[in-house]
Amino acid sequence: MRWIVLTISVLICNCIPSTFIRAEDVQQNPIFPEHAKLELLFTRQAKINSGLTEGPAVAPDGSIYFTDMPFGKQENGMILRFDPATKRTTVFTDNSGKSNGLAFDLNGDLISCDGADGGGRRLIRWNTKTGEGTTLVDRFHGKHFNAPNDLCIDSQGRIYFTDPRYIGDEARELKHRAVYRLNLDSTVTEITHMVEKPNGIALSPD
Template sequence: MHLRSLSSLAAILVLASCSSLRSPIVPGAVPKDHGPIGAGEGPAWKDGSLYFTDGKHINRMGPDGKTSVFRHNASNGLLFDREGRLVACESGLRRVTRTEKDGRITVLADRFEGKRFNTPNDLCMDSKGRIYFTDPRYGSREGMEIMASSSACSPTGTVHGKTPVENVYRIDGPNRVTLVLSASKYSALERPNGILITPDDRFLYIADNNNNTHGGSRKLLRYELDKNGDVSGKGKVIFDWKDGRGPDGMKMDDAGRIYVAAGANKATEFETTRFKAGCYILSPSGRLIDFIPTAPDECCNCAFGGKDGKTLFITSGGHLWSVPLK
């Protein structure tokens, strides 16, 4: 490589590094509240419309701002694949599905080694089109089928003498599921919720949110991935919400900044209001760059959208928020 090319490459890397530490929010911008439209999870943008879930259905907000039901009986994390098909974590039905362009539903995964998943929560996709998803269980532990060995260490208690385990999986093809991370095997992980993979497939970020347990993890963890897409080594803590409401859904922009929905405005038995509800914008290494406050409570997820892709949509307490980015 010529000296001039090396200099240009170095300049690009320096600029990229600097931009990842700058706030991406348009100066003077104020988050817009679109109202209590049942925006709980999701969200995902496609062709001028925002898709989100209300705990029971997938809803679509069109360019006119009106909301309608897109699919019944589906909830939680959403993404569109390269062919424009909607992939969803269906927590209630304990499966991950894809809505085909003709409306048919393809079940991509509903079991691991013959046992039903806990409640698939959130998902992301790598450069090869493989889907990674988290499988925690909040609330009652009854009905959990995936158990750890008796010698495994788990912070989530036992069910009928067995230890339930909450894992991270990868879908390599329809009903071809690979275990990526296990809370019983990796001591850094307790209850995986949000998930994000970097564009170069080098790092996997997990929102470890054991938020209904005193002293439970409320951390953003980063794992290295090998060339096969498997975790190599222990997780590194990137940010810690301590005794507040931990991280939920998240996204990454072109500069490598991470947008994490987290925090609460009302304390509970297990959570303080040390970290307010909103979107925490972090550098790739976990430095807090900026914060977008939301209301009424429990900021859950976020997505990029808008005509130029420079609007951040945030779901919080059933409300939908948006803020313009640079």
């Protein structure tokens, strides 16, 4: 666990030119609080031989949803929910369509990016009360996405998402791996395809 924390710290520091780092800034705004401690929240229980956990997203009630994304077509993947009050992790759905990135929209609904390798290759809106999922979009100009990976949502409710392809042998229908925006009228806009394999995505505060 110490190795993970150290790696994150080094990556953050290496991404910032040293000329912009001042000792007083580090002292006033440390990456980790002085008495921070690591706490084990979840140990994978599913009988899956591969894959990884991904996409943590904080719900309006403070619980944390995250994905368990296996490799290979034999498993559909899960979305799990960690409750900080009870310290319990429960399965929200065991048929996530290979969900990867997660985010909550302005209405408090959970949005997931479903990848390839037997997954849905789409964006889904989940009702966290009923567990029902509805496809928001799965194509651009009539062609299936490669493998939606991660997303973020702006103050208007528009969804920005990445569409690379890392695994899966499904035929690619789109020429580019790109970043898209799902607009409020359900149309899709390509933001850029001048990226090799877009992965994580975030918006600046403005």
